[in-house]
Amino acid sequence: MDVDGMAVAMQTARGGRETLAPARLPLPEPGPDQILVRVHRAAVNFTDERACRTGLNHLSGRVEDLPFLPGGEIAGTRVDTGEAVVALSGSGGFAQYAAVAESAAHPVPAGLDAESALSVFVPGLTAGLLLEVAEPDKGDAVVVSGATGAVGTLLLRLLAARGQRHVVAVASPTVSEQRLRALGATAVLRFDDDLEPALRQAAGDAPIGLVLDSMGGPALEAGVAVLGRHGTLVSYGSSSDVPATVTPRALIPGSRTVTGFWLLDHLDRRERVSGILTDLFRDVLAGEIRPDRPQVFGLPEVQTALAATAERGRTGRVLIDPWRDET
Template identity: 35%
Template sequence: MRAVQVTEFGGPEVLKAVDVPEPTAGPGQVLIDVTRIGLNYADTHQVENSYQTLTRLPFVPGGEVVGRTPDGRRVVALLAGGGGYAERAVAEEAMTFPVPDGVDDLTALSMLVQGTTAWILLRKNAHLEPGESVVVHAAAGGVGTIAVQLAKAWGAGRVVATASSDEKRALALELGADVAVDSRADDMTATLIEANGRRVDIVLDMVGGTTTDQSVAALAPFGRLVFYGMAGRTPPKPVELRNLLGHSTTVAGMWLPHVFRLPGDLYGTALTELFELARAGGVRAVAGGEYALSDARAAHEALRSRGTVGKLLLDPTR
């Protein structure tokens, strides 16, 4: 079967479509005939071996697919060990979820990682309360587009979006943001406070660098910043705990795999609610572009340029 296999770590240039043996499902697993593959920014880190977990060569990247099982079920699945950039993939049955009628492939994949990430950031980490202000950095991205919509749906008093272009800022406003500002602002602290009219209550940040540093400085008393990625590839400054006393602020981190270590089924609750919201028109997925499997390199180049919006997909039939 055709798949994208990485035999050396590096940038998008190491992504090459080749023929590989077809995977087989073992006990507790299911084989999926893939119809679409979801891309995440984390995939770019995995390919260069800078992700939270180290990867061994050779490997097929990709952690999310939608398709059909041999018995005809339409499912979306998380692939903890990779293998998603392929015509067929094997998933653990426990990480495979039915796709309801009325939910298309784009929406299913948008909610699987980006949607659940936004849900957990706002509900579990930030504990959003009605009337609070929410800053969504990278608001036109996969997580950002959904986070803007959820924050408004859940009663945020003011949603401040940041994005790098007029087109992206217009998209954030269309999705419900109250104001959209340039993510390249020299002084993000002053920009956020001015946009909100006061210090901000919640910041969702996956950029890193000075964006994180200056966002922490913009927090109101009992404000919370949740850090869930480093798209800028520059780490923020270490947080001095004594400095948090100045405004009684909280800085938290979130990595989605940790959700599965919690008792109960928080992830399943989030995904089910998101699918229902999508079916009811309460949240929508934003298409960011569809690439042929053989063009995975171009897809990663687009992701790394940070010029994309919404959800990017790969088509395994091309």
């Protein structure tokens, strides 16, 4: 095929985004259960920089060796069949080609471009499956922290679609309340509010049945404190990077639950995963989900792409186009 190999973004020494640089490598050889994907776009997450710094990659579940090729979510074309797919590559996605497990690839319907598919693939799957961990009564209040993010906005939309009457969004001060209400929030709080009393006030008389927390730290602790009887807090991220303390004994009154969620633990539910993706892709094609415009960077700009993911109040995904700077 390509005798000159392919362009990638590669890390050769542990550290921050400055340790990533463009490089050329031979095309990956797919293993027995793998397929080769020509990558059209790869999603960049702020956790990619954490993976570069610590080696711990949440999208592969591995502590990565050096040299490391980040990039866990891709959209592209199967080289063997020409079919459009999205795939959880775990790593190696910031490249023109990636070898991925065939079971990690999902077809993308005709007419849906790679950017739109990536805007809902992992965030939408996460949101859809998160809402199956605990099912609150329709009259309970549900709290969504990190509500402006890709997962948070889709959680608001799904909660509104299922008729949840009280949805409290905890969000960046820079994103308009109007926008969050349009997505389905019935109350909007800001990260810097004194969260525990603010959550109680926002929920009013409704018991807080479910807290979906991606921030960790004080937001998680406030979420546990306000949970109602039989309520559940699901921790699925730690964007604040601040540790939280939860005392099991404090969960006894009210028979409350604190649990975790990791997408990779749910992907063996193939039919459910396919069903959620089919619905998401249909809704994007129908214009019912309108993803915010992404920021797209070439491989030589990989450090700038990582910096863009750290910008607070950002809406829309950050993507790599690995062909952009080809001459």
